Amino acid sequence: MIRRLWKVAFAEWKLMYTDPAAVLLLVVAGVLYAFYYPTPYIHQTVTKVPVAIVDMDNTAMSRDLIRMASASQQIEVKAVYSEMMQAEEAMSRDEIYGFMAIPENMEKDIRSHRQVTVNIFTHGAYVMFHGAIGTAFSTCALTLGATNKVKQIALSKKVPSAKAIAMRDPFPLSIQTLYNSTGGYANYVVPSVLVVILQQSLIIGICVLGGSRAHRRFRKKMRNSPVENETLPYRYFGRSLAYFVHYCSFILFYHCIVYNLFDFPRRGELLPMVVFSVVFLASTINLGMVVSQVFLRRESSMQLFLYLSIPILFLANFSWPSYLIPSWMVAVSYILPSTFAVPAWLSIEQMGGDIYDVAPRLYLLAVQAVVYLALGLLLTRARDKVKLDIGDM
């Protein structure tokens, strides 16, 4: 029995490596994307964002604020203007991505204990710039305010400066990032994308190779081979075995090489990794086997699934939290392995979660695998019986 299964698996591998479209999807895409996606984010964080300052006060205090902003790592002060219009024009020319407006009479107002509002303007189209510029300018302006407040407290309450500092901020915060200590963008985006790449390339690859149906039309020459005429269970499980082993090697490749090369956190333990690989691949392969029975042409799956990659990624709770997604969309997302696989993979590999931490998601993946297995067998059986005159599957 095992020999028959392996025979089918070997035949599938041979087909996989001799079909250019299958090679592109099942081999090249998995390797290429692993390097292609992380490369833009190799510097991880945004530094030295070009910005400007509009100094309408022109006092010693405003110059202090400008010096502070110039020393910030996240931004680079390209120019100091005296009018807002000049900064707006520079932003429209893409020379700067934000600016801080120091109001007129800032120093005078602060010294006379009146609150001053410092406005920070960022380019509305860039979320990363918005965060970096907003944080850098706010920190400088609030530090200036804090220094002055400490002075005010010390003078008005007649206390030493150490006590004044404690009175201004009685319980300071220490913010720490647990599983992405550098705050790198690649650490956050790439691991999730890698799981989606595995899923998408595997499903499309299975569809391009016709799933487990007998007498694949595009293999006219092989129609009489014993492997193509195997009984359904051997055909189904033998071909699944080929994809399973092939994609296990991809998971190993990502874990051992890609994660090391790009220095992503690698905290995965063996047991949860193995269980994850088994249930995730089982679920994805069976979904591929189901979907492959729907298409009449080999490239149709590619055309459909290429469009779905972006929504699939966002439905995986990777960027936009699932509790903010409309409930019907959450329900739709339950049909996709990535919905559970992406958070499970992050828990295991990035956060070092144990098997108990990820068990609920792995159960759901296992349930998907069983449902898709039953559906895949049924659909393949139905497709084997139907004689189709159109298409190349």
Add this chain to the structure above:
Amino acid sequence: MLLQGFLKTVRKIYFSHNLVLWLILLVLPVGVSVFMLGLFSSQIVQHVPIGIVRQDDSYLADRLESKLRSSPVLNVKMICHDMGECEHAVIRGELQGFLVLPNDLERRALRFESPVIPVYSSGQNYLTNMFATKEIRAVLSAAGSEMFTAQMDDPVKTEIHSVGNVEGNYQGFLGLGLVTALFHLAAMIVGVYVASFPLRDHRVREMLGYARGSRFTLWFASVVPMNVILWLGMIGCYAYSHRLLAPMTLNEFVMTAAAQLFMILACSGAGIVFVGVTGVMRIATGAAGVIGSPAFAFAGQTFPVMAMPFAVRCFAFVLPLTHALKIQSMMLLGDLSMGPAWEVLKVLIGMALFWNLLGAFLMSMRWKQFARREAEFEEKMRTAPEASA
């Protein structure tokens, strides 16, 4: 004559029960765009789940907890007994972060010992982590300043304004970019499909017949309707996603629409070039997918192009999406950007011209080659029975 041939070819390509073509030309790009915008319908991040490890049982700790609970951005989902409990909840994805109200918090604060409150965020979700830590800082700082210096305002207050996206909503930030990225990919895939299905189905001679033998007519009949339909679909989706932002002026609309048109022309032209080079729909679609699918990651809207390595910046420059997004974001700033936007538009026009001229040349060769092959095959089929007879 020419017009008749053109119309007949259009009818045969687009209206001869070609379900897949309409699916990838209109249904999927529009449907997926609307779906994506629906996904961000809550617009801003709220109710971020956090936990609190309460080691202190004082009045101050109660007050801080209630202030955190009253924040709309945060959702205090769990009061943990120890740090391990909260940490495992973060790993399970139930919490985005937690903070520790340490032992003797109130007593030490009243003695001016400045007890530190540690805040831990997971770091695995850029947006929710950013919002959660900002809000925790704001809430606790406000509570801290009320303790001893309630009558004293902070000397400096900051206000952050997002120009062109006043509400700072996520749909505005990402929605516009994602819609453009989807149509960028769609134009490539449709370009591949329209150019390659006559080759795949061995219908080149038939199509040339409808076009009265003119490859020029066949080219126009293939290319014009798909670009017009994609462009109109894109303008519709873009307007739908733009409704939450400040309304556009006519000039801004014309500039944005022109950028979108030339982006679609460049991408469909590139798709046609893939077919011209490979001659096979499957491989050309694969190539379009490999280049088009991750284009959004390179185009600078999520992670700025200036922070990417030089080689990646060159690749980003070659993508029409980068320039289209640049014009779209320039138009968010109003009429001031019109001059610089023209410069970017020139690059897009150049790309559209280059890809379409190259595509036309390569497809002309392919049609000639495939028509000859079809004729030879037909000849062989006709002579085979005669020979056997």
